[in-house]
Amino acid sequence: MDLILSKRLELFTRTCREKDLRITPQRLEIFKQLALAVDHPSAEKLHQRLLERMPTLSLDTVYRTLGTFLELGLISKVETVESQAHFEVAEMQHHHLICQKCKKIIDFEWKQVDEADLPDEIQLFGNFKRKSVVVYGTCRECME
Ligand SMILES: [Zn+2]
Ligand SMILES: [Zn+2]
The missing domain is CATH 1.10.10.10 (Winged helix-like DNA-binding domain superfamily/Winged helix DNA-binding domain)
Structure with a gap:
């Protein structure tokens, strides 16, 4: 294994x-x-x-x-x-890239986002657990 x-x-x-x-x-x-x-x-x-x-x-x-x-x-x-x-x-912090055509989902890391402070206006919301970004696009194979 x-x-x-x-x-x-x-x-x-x-x-x-x-x-x-x-x-x-x-x-x-x-x-x-x-x-x-x-x-x-x-x-x-x-x-x-x-x-x-x-x-x-x-x-x-x-x-x-x-x-x-x-x-x-x-x-x-x-x-x-x-x-x-x-x-x-569930594992270490990562984000997702999604192809809107073939629907594949790819993991990626984005340290700057992980470390960035949240905007002031949402600081009062309460407690935060995790941040996750989803980026949509069209992959290379689907563009051909
Ligand atoms: Zn695709
Ligand atoms: Zn993932």
């Missing part, structure tokens, strides 16, 4: 134990499939992939499980303009 995956699984196990969430084979498989994905899949896409190994798994279970993982901060949702949410395993 590669290092990134085993690290992610370790964090998963630790978080579940801390938050008192039982690690069922189903939950583990769903998390693992998402941890392996590099394309920020939607719940539907993830479900399709999981069906190969778990033919009786329902889409509803995938939705519910992803909801639980979100609450625990194990995964995060990528904001897109589509109605379908896209998911990824």
